[in-house]
Amino acid sequence: MQTEKVIDHIVNWLREYAENAGMKGFVIGVSGGIDSAVTSALCARTGLELLCLEMPIHQASSQVNRAMNHIGWLQDNHDKVSMIRVNLTPVFDGLIESLPPVEDEESRFMALANTRARLRMTSLYYFAALKKYLVAGTGNKVEDFGVGFFTKYGDGGVDLSPIADLMKSEVYEIGRFLGVNQEILDAAPTDGLWGDNRTDEDQIGASYDELEWAMKMQAEGKEATDFEGREREVMTIYIRLNSLNQHKMIPIPVCEIPLHLKN
Numbered sequence: 001m002q003t004e005k006v007i008d009h010i011v012n013w014l015r016e017y018a019e020n021a022g023m024k025g026f027v028i029g030v031s032g033g034i035d036s037a038v039t040s041a042l043c044a045r046t047g048l049e050l051l052c053l054e055m056p057i058h059q060a061s062s063q064v065n066r067a068m069n070h071i072g073w074l075q076d077n078h079d080k081v082s083m084i085r086v087n088l089t090p091v092f093d094g095l096i097e098s099l100p101p102v103e104d105e106e107s108r109f110m111a112l113a114n115t116r117a118r119l120r121m122t123s124l125y126y127f128a129a130l131k132k133y134l135v136a137g138t139g140n141k142v143e144d145f146g147v148g149f150f151t152k153y154g155d156g157g158v159d160l161s162p163i164a165d166l167m168k169s170e171v172y173e174i175g176r177f178l179g180v181n182q183e184i185l186d187a188a189p190t191d192g193l194w195g196d197n198r199t200d201e202d203q204i205g206a207s208y209d210e211l212e213w214a215m216k217m218q219a220e221g222k223e224a225t226d227f228e229g230r231e232r233e234v235m236t237i238y239i240r241l242n243s244l245n246q247h248k249m250i251p252i253p254v255c256e257i258p259l260h261l262k263n
Contacts, residue, residue: 011045028043031067037180042163054071141166
């Protein structure tokens with residue numbers, strides 16, 4: 001990958017999109033992970049305003065510290081970067097208290113994890129509306145178009161996606177080129193939605209390198225049965241998640257009414 005040229009291309013795309021839309025800049029949720037770090041750094045390079053939100057919900061201190069250190073690094077290197085901390089923990093806890101109890105604790109646990117992402121999306125759009133900003137998405141190609149590893153109308157609810165055509169490995173490559181803090185480059189990827197230390201790999205059952213390989217194999221028409229051992233296992237995981245999460249990757253289904261029923 002021609003890393004510097006890719007960076008320039010994305011930065012120019014971001015700037016032109018915002019200017020054509022008549023917007024002043026961008027707002028982004030900074031989590032302490034590589035995707036939000038790279039996306040925010042690219043937005044900052046446009047020279048437009050950038051608001052970084054740090055939105056903890058029972059968040060691990062290590063994630064918060066990485067996020068704050070990254071925002072500090074952005075502010076040291078760019079003039080138009082601002083930061084607001086929005087503590088969503090009491091909002092989340094209050095919502096839980098307002099919801100009726102359910103017997104299926106596993107389903108409830110998953111629903112509440114996705115609720116965290118949707119509370120953050122709501123906060124991002126609040127500030128976007130106040131300040132005339134665009135909400136910048138942080139999803140990469142494997143997450144957005146491979147396994148659908150994001151929350152619909154949560155971190156998937158954005159105005160534009162600067163890194164969604166980049167594999168995770170390419171996001172890391174850009175992060176190293178930009179000088180993103182080493183602690184972020186070294187941290188295991190996590191969505192931070194569970195209030196514990198589980199990683200993306202723990203949840204998915206495969207690493208991003210493995211998923212990138214499987215995505216390439218599927219594009220070449222390969223099936224899980226074409227492989228043995230771990231490769232077959234990874235392909236099975238990838239194909240299952242790709243199929244299961246198609247509802248996140250395709251447009252919302254619209255029930256089209258036949259014209260003869262309308263006349």
